[in-house]
Amino acid sequence: MLEKTFDPKSTEPRLYASWEASGAFAPSDNPGAEPFSIVMPPPNVTGSLHIGHALNSTLQDVLIRFERMRGKAALWLPGTDHAGIATQMVVERQLAQDGNINRREMGRAAFLAKVWEWKAESGGKIVHQLRKLGASCDWSRERFTLDDGFSQGVRKAFVTLYNEGLIYRDKRLVNWDPHFQTAISDLEVEQREVDGQLWHFAYPLADRSGEIVVATTRPETMLGDAAVAVYPDDERYKHLVGKQVILPIVERMIPIVADAYADPEKGSGAVKITPAHHFDDFQVGTRHDLPMINIFDEFARINENAPQAYRGLDRFAARKKVVEAVQDLGLLRGTETVRHVVPHGDRSGVVVEPFLTDQWFVNAEVLAQAAIKAVVEGDTVFLPKQWEKTYLDWMRNIQPWTISRQLWWGHRVPAWFGPDGVIFVEETEDGARDQARAHYGRDVPLAQDEDVLDTWFSSALWPFSTLGWPENTTDLERFFPTNTLITGFDIIPFWVARMMMQGLQLMGRVPFKRVFINALVRDASGAKMSKSKGNVLDPLALVDEFGADALRFTLTAMSGAARDIKLSRQRVEGYRNLGTKLWNATRFAQLNDCAREAGFSPDRTMMPLNRWIIGEMVRTAKTVTIALADCGFAEAADMLYRFIWNVFCDWYIEMIKPTLSGADIAARDEARAVTAWVLDITFKLLHPVMPFLTEELWAKTSDLGAPREQQDFLMTASWPQLAESLIDPAADVEIGLIIDAISEGRSVRQELNVPPSARPPLLVVDASERQRRTLKASAPLVAQLLRVSDVRFVSVVPAGAVSYVIAGATLALPVAEFIELTAERARLAKEIGNLGAEAEKLFRKLSNEDFVARAPEQVVEDSRERLAETKIAKSKLEAALARLLAVLH
Template sequence: MDIGTRYEPHTLENKWYKTWEENHAFEPKKDGNGKFSIVIPPPNITGKLHMGHALNIVLQDIVVRYNRMKGVKTLWVPGEDHAGIATQHVVEQYLLKEEGKRKEDFDRDEFIEIVWDWANKYRNHIRDQIRTLGASVDWSRERFTLDEGLNKSVRNAFVSLYNDGLIYRGKYIVNWCPSCGTVLADDEVEHHEDKGKLWYIKYPLEGEDGFVVVATTRPETMLGDTALAVNPSDDRYKDIIGKTAILPLVGRKLPIIADPFVDPKFGTGVVKVTPAHDPNDYQMWARHNLDMIQVIDEHAKINENGGKYKGLDRYEARKRIIQDLKNEEFLVKEENYIHAVGHCYRCNDIVEPLLLDQWFVKTKPLAQKAIEVVENDNIKFYPERWKKTYLNWMYEIRDWCISRQLWWGHRIPVWYCQDCGHINVSVEDIEHCGNCGSKNIKQDEDVLDTWFSSALWPFSTLGWPDETEDLATFYPTDLLVTGFDIIFFWVARMVMFGVKFMGDVPFHDVYIHQLVRDKYGRKMSKSLGNGIDPTEMVAQYGTDPVRFTLAILAAQGRDLKLDIRFFDSYRKFANKIWNAARFVLLNIDDYSKLELNEGDLKIEDKWILTRLNSTIEEVEKYIDDYLFDQAAKLLYEFFWNELCDWYIEASKNRLKLEGKEKLIVQNVLVKVFDSSLRLLHPFMPYITEELWQKLPIDKDSELLITAKWPISDKNLNFEKETQDFIKIMDLVREIRNVKAEMNIPQVQEVTLNYKVMKSLEDWFEVNKELISNLGFVRNIIQIEKKPESSATVYVDENMEIYMPLGDLIDIEAERQRISKKLEKIKKDIELYEKKLSNKNFVEKADPEVVSETNEKLEESKKQYEKLYHLMKEIN
């Protein structure tokens, strides 16, 4: 059955994804054995999937396809995230650029309608990219974090938490992004080391000639100072505690207080206290009953409390204030200062701490059980070290600010009565106040943090709060695959909400996948221009090679260094699979099924069947333990090296025979090839589906995607013959190595001389033909002693094998060639040893570079020793 001479990936991809969907292959089997469920981490609709997304999706799909083939009732829920801040920001930028309009040029409903049009367009882009990666998600159950069902879930969750006293509203210092125009949760603020300045300013003491010097990184906030503070244990300033300072440029009187929070080592040890613009100062305000003055508004401009600086941008105000301090001789000095500055995780603008009324979730009561389920291993992290990261954060968890000053998102289900002031909290929209009956009510303008709806994802997608069949069947889910960077944003919150609302964990295993870096180990970024687009790689190399590349590099606990050349390597692997299939199919035209019996099998048959059993068992274990790279490496090694390079080569002569002998090898080939395609399917779904369809076997399913996972056959395990065949392979490898070292073509037939122990003569006689076929050997002759001008092929306590070289090579030319090669290798060894003896290199170079140099040194030494012995033998 001809399959064409070339592997053409895109033809297969278009055909088979459509076929799988049409046959509902992605939907759970109704009669499945047990269940396996997983929800996709919903990609934001604001952009294209990057290589980290691709890795995440591929690893999930491997586990999903594996469980489906194991006969488990398997559900993978797809969906997208409305990404409140990011989406509104992108749409606002688009409107400004394309139409010259701002959000405020529309009413709320008009703007939201525009965003919905944009969202639906980009949701389609996300779907296409997920399909491009071959993800077998159940599209019939697709969800969106802003769809009608999830809105119902979000409102129920909010009202339930509010009624339990776990949601409250209050005025607190929050992280405000002036660019995005919204508050951010603490874990949405990224702290970067920025180069700034430290300004030293004189604050005169009231009624005295003296002054104190205060150091600050933000002179513009001094307009809101309401106190100065020192550490009570700082002997330098004991005499000024209780005195009053005068605020430069403003003239406000400031009490000087003592507070243990003050770090005596910072600046001069005296700090300004600006309660409305610093969370730590806010705590001092509460402890000391200070005044509070807000001077920066939500646009990051100085407000009416800023006097003559009113209306200035915060940085322009800083320049003016510094100049005025110089002019009035209040500025002592300024110096360079590197410090951690909070930036918005979306737009990277510097965050402004502001005092605002916001909605919060009390997290400590929720965190208690979320800690217990991880400490008790009801939820396990892979790799395990992330468990500690999760717990450390949970032990120190702070209340979660959940209100956002946006229009795009789940609007907070709270209505304020304009007459009696009552706060109405309701799942359904209301028309009158529940307290006084007035219709003069107004809904809260804010929306909920996107992560609030995402925290409900494992059960809201299954229908909660309704008691659906999906919820009863598939919750809790079994696995979450995600990145380490959202353990706090998402994983922890899903655990808290899962335990709270469902009374059970949202998933049992959390696999934290690697960060995909470039080939030099650098993080991929737009600024470096080193990003690799997964859809472009699929277009160039095909989906299966891209998937296999990501899987084989996905070692637990190590970042993935990705070189585009790797995709080409595994495109070659796909070609190898295709060509092996062509060989098999071209040699089984007259195939018929035959029961394989031990007495009919040759040594190579027994070896490959035993190796197949071991491979099935090991691949299962690796996937069960989320060791995707180990599973992929084993499959690569088994298919390319063991099946293709050894068994197919060993079978070629037997396939030229007739009758039962040919039928036996055909059956072994078909069995092993069938099982190999099943094993490879979760990693390379398209090529395996295409080739499996061509096999002349009694199929247990119309499609490989829903076919059975192979089972290790204990009746076809042959340990003795496996060890014997390994000995044959070792021998043939040495024949090939000697040919390679002596520049003898691999296909050139040679003569071998051998000496063996009496007990091995029969073994050697039985396997002569196989050794000859695999090693391209013309004659195998028994001898008493080693011949002259021969190379040692193999020596142990039971066997000696030599290859006469006289008729094969120009011995003098080979002496010169090997001599030159030895000189070069010797120089390499000296270079590596010099590097490794250099203390600076060992201590300062990248550990991987040092390790690689050590490996090169060891390899060069081995090569030198081997060539040295060859030279001695020629001489």
Template sequence: MTQLASSYDPKSFETALYDAWEKAGHFKPSGKGEPYTILLPPPNVTGTLHMGHAFQQTLMDALVRYHRMRGYDTLWQVGTDHAGIATEMVVSRNLALAGQGETRDSLGRDGFIEKVWEWKAQSGDTIERQMRRLGTSSDWSRSTFTMDPQPSEAVIEAFVRWHEQGLIYRGQRLVNWDPVLKTAISDLEVESVEEDGFLWSISYPLADGSGTLTVATTRPETMLGDTAVMVHPDDERYAHLIGKKVKLPLTDREIPVIADDYVDREFGTGVVKVTPAHDFNDYQVGLRHNLPMINLFTPDAAINDNAPEKYRGLDRYDARKVILAELEDLGILVETKAHKLQVPRGDRTQQVIEPYLTDQWFVKMDVLAKRGLELVENGSIQFVPANWINTYRHWMENIQDWCISRQLWWGHRIPAWFDDAGNCYVGRDEAEARAKNNLAADLALHQDSDVLETWFSSQLWPFSTLGWPNEQAMAERGFERYLPSAVLVTGFDIIFFWVARMIMATDSFTGKIPFKDIYMTGLIRDAQGQKMSKSKGNVLDPLDIIDGISIEDLVAKRTTGLMKPKDAPKIEKATRREFPDGIIAHGADALRFTIAALATHGRDIKFDMNRAEGYKNFCNKLWNASRFTLMNTEGSTFTGVPQPRTDAERWILARLAAVSAEAQTHFANYRFDLLAQCLYEFAWNEFCDWFLELTKPALNGADAEDANSTRHTLLYVLEALLRLLHPLIPFVTEQLWGQVAPRLGITDDTISQRPYPTAEEFAGDFARAESDVEWLKSMVNALRRVRSELNVPPSKLVPLLLQGGNDDDRARMTRFTASLSFLLKLERIEWLANGSDTPPAATAIVGDLTLLVPLEGLVDLGAERARLDKEIARVESEKEKSGTKLAKFTDKVPAAVVEQERVRLVEWTAQLDGLRSQRAKL
């Protein structure tokens, strides 16, 4: 290592250090010790590192580094997800931008898939490169892509096994349908957005001519698919109509009046239309009442041939306009009123999602869910925080069958083949499908064009990455050793879509649990608590925080490619206001420490850039403290544990033991916020501020043995502190440790291979030293406060008079006279008899001891009295003005204004009390 630079500059060493770590193989499992495995939730191969990734990966990396230092055989299994929908969209957009006239459809399935693989080879590892910049210490040689041959084999095996067990079936069900992508999508990919809409009331005539029923709807175009109208069974207004029929307007059909307690009698007229093929709640009603299910839409949400001929081919919203106009002409559009409604939009296309009746593949979930719930209820798997078990339990007890098919090309093709008659045959390949079903060799088969949704392959992640089902691969990758993993670190938003499914699938296919703990993190939001999103223009790129970005580039990044380009000026204005000079480079360590400090057990985590700036200062403080230590131990080399000679040494070793024990507790409880807090306070306050200050009397004193012992302890405690901090801030600790370690005779290549500090490592009977040094700190604080209040220059010597106190105070004063004189620039220390007269002096109290600093010679008493009198008069005037204002306020004055004035009055009063106290001393 070269000589430590004079200033902290993370850019000068972070990347080089990471390259050295990876090249040396420090991130690979050691094969020794107890296994400790963490699974990385696989980010999309299309993606880039965002704050959610940075947050979770920092915590995972801290756990991995901590356990690696504790001697565990650590495996951090990483990889990326093929992200079917997202990847198809990216590649399709790239084709359009290329301007060669190629599209997804013009290329055909094989040609398009070839383009996807080309794109993946060129840019698919972007996020892994960015993860390295964050400091992710994972075994990159084992990185897995969900479309690699091994996980692809696992996907096929899992599908066939569940199909053979009767758990996978094909059927017609209602699904979320994106009319732009023309595929089913999961609930996770649907955003419910409150929007302004309308509620239309329509009169449906009774078939017998005896009257009408008025129904209300927000989607009048779906009335063409109504198969009933519905009332509550206990609604006396309509009891006599149950079982009758109404004429469905604009069609030649009659539909029944049914009763179901799903109806809210207080909403609208208490009568609702039932469209089972276009509403999830209506679908359940249709199943209960055996109603026909009429699908009205084509895959791109145009009206299909199940509607009257004049509407066919119209886009759903064009059809709405035509239908409303006809209803009005017929005089049966009773009312139109504004209405707030929750609109389901696809998170990729932002298009309104349609409930759509279509043939799909499903997994039966009841038996799997029962077992998945049992594994958590019996404590085999534990949630952290524990309250998340309630969310998990609720979903598992109300689970629906899982739609696993997607109408895409990019993904794992469903291993099912159809003949021309529509019969379906499942196998690991076509040959097996034929053999299992004794099919003739000349029978034409075509493979299902659908692919499996991404979550199907992701649920296999805990064991597909360890070689399952290939026995040779399982042996090579350590299936028996590394499954189950120790902990899954993930966001609460995917408990259902990934966490629960991994539990069920791992148990079903391997008989094991996937992980022992599930640490649920909150979601990163901006400083105002708003969700970070591109549309809001408040996204923070963790790499911009690490390496910095100009305001021009930041604005361009936030306003390019907006779904609504008209929002760009507003976003630019907000960005320039928040970051007028751009974002300065903070380095990876500062970001990582910020994340740890924010990692409470709450649901939402507000990211404040000021915190990152503060923790950059913390890294700088650590750097300067290390420089102080290195400068004061130049030419010194020590081995073994220090044998402390001074109270300051004994005190810091006691504090080091305590903070080491505390750190281990916080790691065990996944309390990264408390971990960061205790390490920050020890490093900044106790080591950098107090201990370095308390070493100066010994380092500058005449006792050579005290000085040498202090040097040893300085290096020893700093080396241990760097180890304590390493899991959170690996770069700066490695850089500093490389300078400190040789002076302690340590020959390891890296701090990451040093043991994590334990309390036993620094054990000693230092209780007396702790209490004595705490007394010394109180004395120093009290006298420094006096000097500050009197504006005494730091270099000026002052006398100290002591009065009162007890035997311990006198003994401590004798022992710490040299330290106090050095630290406080004392001219002399003199004890006064109790009750004796004292000169005009500034006073402070420490326990039973009174500290007096004579004022004569320190300040011009007359001038100081005059200054204080003038200031007291000014503050009295301001206090009076504030009190008068409050007395005159009426009920019409805003509460915020009143509260602001009350705060001012309190502040003026506090200032006045302080000034009068100072004046009294004079």
């Protein structure tokens, strides 16, 4: 017998340990089983899992459990990412707190040893947390992006792409993070709008015939100016093109050039050109063969290319000193306050500098072509489809991908430099030495590139390197391409696009057949979660409080949101009640001796109520199966909730009680067998979403009646396949009439504030002969569930009765003696008026184009939702008032 309540804290660890020990997480070794594979987006080894990880992991587990039960060789391959810059940042911060230790003082080897210690601690915590969520991934195949096999794949990929001319080394402008002293990609740059100053400087003409005024928000960069540009057709400056100006402070001569980059409508129409410190200026400098003068070191301090007085100054101290010097020279022509966009490092939070440096690049434009074609032609599909546009827009405008990072934690670039700077790219140092020996004719000293590769370069290989590539392993043959990738929309350009490019280039195939993009989890008000706001919901704390199943069902049910999920503790608590409802229903079945019957066949049941619940079970199984197969997680959860809570518990269990306690033995036995059958199917359908509860219920009901088809874990049981011929339309009509009579009658009572203790009769006024027979036969049940005295058949609606129509039949409830009609009319009219005023207020707000354009997207969406809810509530009360007025008249 089941305990009174389900205890997740004791049950979940026990069940998970049993699952894992049994080997059930590994894919079936049946050679005839269809392969189905998912690779886990590897969480960074930088701490704990957050609620976004919980959502993503839950959806993957739902899908893998579903496909495993469908008999497929289901592989969910787990792992973690070394997360170069993020992990190095965490460890550096720890070292600073522990004793103000600097990694450069420690040396590379000692620092990396510390990072590996952190990885062991953090990575182990993440794996533990995934287990607590119920993740049924194959831990025997767990990978890490810096493990030996994966590192071999990274080196192979780099060398292959280099030999194909798709990786190259070049001196170009990159986004430089002075805090970490490393290049970062465009995607790691956060554009922030800030208040700043715009200074107008006069550059004297070299022939002393006048001056030209330029404006800048970054005065310190003028120390590296190489030219002044004007629009070619600007009549104000045509006569100056080709002349020289004197660069203030530096006293260097620089030319005036004509270039369409200079906008004659902005400022003075003349712009200073600093090719080494501005991306657009770099293009101008390239077109006009201007010198690239880098005035910063890697810490964004002024270097030796600037006048002595500025060397060693931080960029912002230099800015102040430059403005003062220009003012002292009498060349400051004005200052104005502006609001402008300034790039910041998304990890460090400091202002990013365009920085001229030697870096390794991938020719992403070439790689993108096949990746674009694969999505356009449907080789890989996005769900929801709207995210396809995000992917294609990014790919069609892709820039060279900077893949080198000036960090220590990561994959070292497999390139070695000879004494004269010649580069040898090989997978191993021995290979590089062989290549160098062939080049020089002798052994020479080689120095490996100090840089490491962008984390996203290695994680782009995740779908196939985790399966053993570059070796041709059995797993690679069987499970690549993977079937489904489930990930967040925020890393479509970071990760999804790059996996597509690498997969097609290195494997000749798309790395996954479909990409399901899950929404972003926000707090209950729609705000982004952050520690500073105090609105972070820790998934493990929610698991401890409500159990993993409650959190899993909540996230699954809410995953249908297009972009944002509004999560609250109350929602998790609410969905926990679903598990409690099913637990109690199963316990009720045990108390009433509901057991599986040997040879039971649902198509041989006789009672309409039983045939109805079997049909509902068939419809539920079909909808849930189709939804999960198509990644319709929310639709599956909604259907399961409706069936368990409303159909099975609220209606079937309540309606079958008289039969279970009645004297008709045949009817009682059939009800018991059907109840047991429905519970078995329900456990199976719910298992992917609520695995712990259902596994426990499956085990605790295994000895009731006839043996199941198999006595192993529920997670390895076969998925239900129910014939649609089991649906009985006649039973649907009959039971539907009873349910409608009760539910609509309850609505009338609730809307008109009829006291629960009141027992008016239910009057059947107008109904077909078949409907009359049904209502007469079920009269005791209807009377009990609707809380009426009895069911009577009359020809007219008497005075003081409220009528309602179901399936063409007119029913009525005499309520006048139980409520104060006039007061009730006034109450309803007042509530309708309040709702009308609220709806009008929301309508005016949403009709305001300025509000819709300027308000945060979430605020606008909330207003739309409230307007829709208000209209529905108002409509219901108006219907109730109309019923009441009919009584009064």
